[in-house]
Amino acid sequence: MWWDKKYETFRAEIREFAEHTVAPIAVRMVEDGKFDLSLIPLLHQRGLLTMVLPKKYGGAEFDTMQYTIGVEEISRVCGSTGITLAACNSLGIFPILAFGTEAQKEKYLRPAGERGALIAFGLTEPGAGSDAGGTKTTAVLKGDKWILNGSKCFITNPTIGDFVVATARTDNKGDAHDISSFIVEKSFPGFSVGKKENKLGLRGSDTAMLHFEDAEIPKENLLGKIGEGFKQFMITLDGGRISIGAMALGLGQGAFDLAAEYADTHSAGGKPLAYSEGIAFKLASMATRLEASRHLVYTSAVMKDRKEPFAKQSAMAKLDASETGRFCAEEALGIMGLDGFDARYKVECIWRDVKLCEIGEGTSEIQRLVISRALARDRLVQRNKQ
Ligand code: COS
Secondary structure, X not given: OOOOHHHHHHHHHHHHHHHHHHHXXXXXXXXXXXXXXXXXHHHHHOOHHHOOOOHHHOOOOOOHHHHHHHHHHHHHHOHHHXXXXXXXXXXXXXXXXXXXXXXXXXXXXHHHHHHHOOEEEEOOEOOEOOOHHHOOOEEXXXXXXXXXXXXXXXXXXXXXXXXXXXXXXXXXXXXXXXXXXXXXXXXXXXXXXXXXXXXXXXOXXXXXXXXXXXXXXXXXXXXXXXXXHHHHHHHHHHHHXXXXXXXXXHHHHHHHHHHHHHHHHOEEOOEEHHHOHHHHHHHXXXXXXXXXXXXXXXHHHHHHHOOOOOHHHHHXXXXXXXXXHHXXXXXXXXXXXXXXXXXXXXXXXXXXXXXXXXXXXXXXXXXXXXXXXXXXXXXXXXXXXX
8 A cells, every 4th residue: 555654754744844834924925915935945944845856956855645745734734835835846846857958957956956946837828728739939949049929827936936947839830749848047038027916816826927028048948859848748737736636635634624623612502513413524524535535646646656657647636636625615614604704714715725726737627638538548458458
């Protein structure tokens, strides 16, 4: 089985850090509507900014299960910090690690590992969300520079981050081989971080637009080969979906813990709410769905570590955990009644935050598409064997 005692110890350490260090800052971040930069060195000391980065580049080199638990436990107290970590590790570090040259890893990942820096991933555009192949941003090679033009939206970490991995169309054949990826430093001429997005939830995370206006990117900052960008971000998102599943688990668990505490300490008709079947059964359903979703998320983490194909499992994990997270937030609101509507009780924040898990890194419809295509492929393989 996938479980090991070392993960319990790890969880306890991260939970202690989350509750004592992250949670007090989280309250302020959500009120202020911006990420608190004082968290960066604290997260870095714990290895949380570089969970997927090997030690040889100065990273923490956690395995995927530890990474999953890390995102889960931080999200349990603060969804905004959870998404900041998930985006930096899965979407910022991973593509350079997986597809970059040794020189790019030395130049970009080593300082991030040693200093502790956030990295952003620029994929989504105003007209290219689910249809990620519909990217409109263009890249044209002129001399020793790629010239990029276009805009990206809803990008996590660009204002507080050091640099961005961004996609652009390097050809116009109209297929998946038109798109390439680039490492873009914030100081490159023609590149700017634009307006901050005004979001329903995760208001403490940094989300903004990116603009490329004849932006000049050195030729050597192409990531991998020309035309490989689509496949690169598909592979990147396969892994990223485990972390969004972990985030949803953490938010759902946070909602459960707050609701259970409330039900134990508030009374109606002279007895604690938790003694009423109406409330106790809600808690039972929440705990059961969390346990089932946790199984899916952890299984996909183990499969990734074992280098087994895991794309179908990570899509299932994200789909299921994000729906469970929303279910738990809604049930917690139901248990707490009007108090749940009150920001002081924190469940309304979880309810707003968790919705992103059903949208970001592929909507639930996209997960169903990925799963159904994989199932059809599996059936074809079976038929061909007979
Ligand atoms: N791993 C490796 N390669 C993959 C892949 C994966 N998981 N998924 C697709 N590919 C490859 C295919 O093999 C195909 O390659 P060839 O052309 O060489 O045969 C190519 O990519 C195109 O694949 P496909 O035809 O399946 O692409 P579609 O246009 O049908 O799009 C979906 C597939 C819809 C699944 C994709 O666009 C998607 O995931 N969209 C959601 C994007 C998203 O999550 N956005 C949110 C970002 S938040 S950072």
